[in-house]
Amino acid sequence: MIVTKDLKIEYSGSKQLSFQNLSINEGEQWLLKGDSGTGKTTLLHLLSGILTPTSGSIKVNGVYINELGQSENDQFRAKNIGLIFQKNLFVSSLNMLNNLSVAQKLAGSNVDEEYIHHLTDELNITKLIHKRPHELSQGEQQRFSIARALVNQPKIILADEPTSSLDNSNCNRFADIISQVCTMHKVTLLIATHDHRLDSRIDNLINLNQQ
C-alpha cells in the first residue's frame, strides 16, 4: 500500500533528512516512532503529498505521488488518505455534520449522509452532529477527527501524535476505536507518535532513531 525508496528532503536550504525505505501492506497498522526532530511529521507529510521529496519515490496505493502536481496531489490526498492531527482542527463556522460533509465535497464526491451516520453511530457521536466544534470536549472532537479521516473511505489513515493531549482513559479509548474501525474498514494505519502508551497496542514499528 505504501512503498518508499531512498526518500530525501532538503529544507531550510541546507538541512537534509533521509528516510529508510518503507513497505507497508494493505490493512496493516504501524507505529512511527522517533525523537523530536527525527522527521516523523515530515515523513507523514511526504506520504500524504503535502511535501514533495527532493529525491526518492513514494508509491501510495499504486500511484507514484512524488510525480503528481500540486493540485493533483491535493485531490489524491483528499480521496485516498485520511489525516488525523495532533490537535483537532475543524472549520469553526460549520457544525460537525457539515464539517464531515464538507470533507466529502472537497474530495469531489457527493455527500453520503448514510455513510456519515454509519460512521458517527460506530463512533457513538451521532447525537452531537449538530453542534459546533467549540461546543465539544477534546475526546468528542477526537472522535469526529477519526470520523472525518474515514469519511471519504480512504485506503490509508495517517495520524500525527493523535494521543499527545489525551489522558490515559481517552488515550486507551482512542487506540481501541482507531484500530477497530481501521480493521473494520480495511484501512492501512500509520501513527506517528512518541507516546509509549500505544506501544503495546500496535505490533509493527518504524523507528526513525535507528538510522
Added chain:
Amino acid sequence: MELLKLAVAQLRAKPFNTFLSIVMFTIGMSIIGVLMHFEDSAEKRIEQDIAGIDLVVGAKGSPLQLILSSVFHADYPTGNLNLVDSEKVKKHPFVKKTIPIALGDNHKGYRIVGTTKDYANNYKAELQEGDWNKQVMEVVLGSKVAAQTGLKVGDNFTGVHGFMEHGHSHDQHPYLVTGVLKEKNSVVDRLILTQVESVWHVHGQCDHDHSGEHEHEHGEHCDHCAHHHETPAIDKVLEKVKNNEELSAEEMQLYNEHKGQLSERTYEANEQITSLLVFFKSPLAATTLPRMINQNTVMQAASPAIELNRLMSLLGAGFTTLRILAWLIIAFSAINLLVHMLNRLNQELYELALLRSLGVSRFKSLLLLLTQGGILALTGWGFSIITTRLMLVILSTLNTDLGISLNNALLKGEVYLLFYALAIGCLSALIPAVKAYNTNIHYLLNRL
C-alpha cells in the same frame, strides 16, 4: 459551488465584522448612487427642457440669463426685442422655425408665457382637460400650476406684474382658463401658456421693459396706466400743434415722445417680445447665425447647449467633491475589508491548513478569500441600490421642486459601479488571499 458555501459560512460566523464591512461599502456606494441619479435626472430634465431649441435670441445681456429666463423660466429676462427685429431672424434662410416668447406677468409665482401653439407642440404637451387657448386672454395651465393654484377650466384669474407672487395686479384684464395640460416632467408643467397678443393686451401698448421692472411695488403705476392719464394731455398738445400754437417745454417733450411712438408703430406697432426660440434648418447655422446676430444687431443670440455646459461645469465642482468623498469612503471600506480579512486569516490559519489538507488546492484557497471579498462588496452594492432608491423617494417627497424623477431602473453608472465594487472587494482580499496561497501547511501543521 462548495467554495461559495464555505465562503458564506465563514462570513456568517463573524456577523459583526461582516456587517461592518457591508455597511461601509453600502454608505460609499449609496452616495455615489444618489449623485448618479441626481445627475441623470438633471441631465434628462435639461435635455427635455431644451427640447431641440438651437438658439435663443433676446435683448443684449448675459447669455446665460437669456437661456435661463427663456428656456428654463428660472431667471429674469434680459430685456425685450422688437418684433420687427425678430422677424429678420425668422426670415433667415438657415432658420427652420421660430417660437416667440413674451414674458411679463405671473400668477401666484407661475409665469404667464405669451407664445404660439408651436411652443406647446415642441414640448409635446397634451391636454389633460379642456381645450387649447384660441382667443386672446385665454390660457392653458401646466399640470403643476393647476394643481398648486387650484384653477380649473372656465376659471378666471389675473396676472401680477413681474415674476414675484406679489406686485402690481392687472385686475382689469382677467385671463380665462380653457385647458389644463398633462404632467410631462418638463418646464411646461410650471407655465401658463397664452398668446403673445394676450401679454400685449394686458400691458396695453406701452413699450417699456416689463421684464426689467419686476420689482414693481404695490401702488406704483405701470407706464401704460400713465399713458391713459396722458391721453387728454397729448390730445391737447396735438390740437395745439395742428393750430400752430406755441408749446411749453413739458408739452414739447410729450409731443416728441408721442411722435417717437408713432414712428415705431409704423413698423409693427411697438409690439415686443422677450425672446425668440430658434430652430436651425442646417447645422451650418450654428456657426454663422449667432455671430451674425451678436455682431450686427441690437439682439444677442445664445445657444442653450453651450450656456448649459458652462453652468454645469460650475456645478460640476460640487458634484466632483461629493464623488471624491464617496470614493474615499469606498477606499476606507476596502482597507477595512483588508484588515478584517487579514485578522481572520491569522486567527483561522489552522483552518486554512485543514482545508488544504482536505483537498482544497492552493488556487482554491486563494479563490475562497477572493470570493469572500467579492461577496461583501456585492452585498454592499445590492444594499446601496436599495438605499439609493429609498433616499430618492424621501428626497423627492421632501422637496417636490427638485424635480427628481423616480427612475427605479438600474442606471448604466450603477452597473459600472457593480464592477468597480467587485474589483475593489477582490483587490482588498488579494493580499490575504495571496497569503493563504503561499501558506506552508507543512510548517503550520508541524507547529500544532
